[in-house]
Amino acid sequence: GAGVSQSPRYKVTKRGQDVALRCDPISGHVSLYWYRQALGQGPEFLTYFNYEAQQDKSGLPNDRFSAERPEGSISTLTIQRTEQRDSAMYRCASSSPGTGSTGANVLTFGAGSRLTVL
């Protein structure tokens, strides 16, 4: 697509429920990133993929959080047994390989999914 698409844009859930957040990256973008952004803070890295392979999941806060990208395109971030502290904006970004290091790639962000856990 033309941009990074995230759904749902807003999700309100009760504590203990599972939620799944979806990210549809820009077509052809190899790398896909998940970030979490609390109010008044910068984006905090969660995990990223190259194609379908999860390259780094060191930012996932605990084992209730997981992510997948089974066909190297759309990704799903799943939070099990949600807690109030999980409330935040969850942002997805994608990037193309570029000609240099992955660390230099420009990330294109989606508008985010705002999760509220009651």
Place this chain on the structure above:
Amino acid sequence: AQSVTQLGSHVSVSEGALVLLRCNYSSSVPPYLFWYVQYPNQGLQLLLKYTSAATLVKGINGFEAEFKKSETSFHLTKPSAHMSDAAEYFCAVGAYTGRRALTFGSGTRLQVQP
């Protein structure tokens, strides 16, 4: 490990005045540095990036930033603020080894007074 410190969570300037948003970084390897801007209800957009070419980097909307290795800084400037510049600005650092994803600062909210 990499980190970014943005000095000043809120900056207020008058329209037409100089904009200066401060960013200091820490990186054990030569860094790649970025400035992103976030408007309300939108995703982050790239303003400019430094990837070891020219130390003075020009971006969109008249913004520029200068990489100063000796000061470990990458401050963002614009000579004359416009009302439309009001937004939140994030500095970020990346690297060619280790974690291959960007590490962001906590952001600076810029207000432009008429």
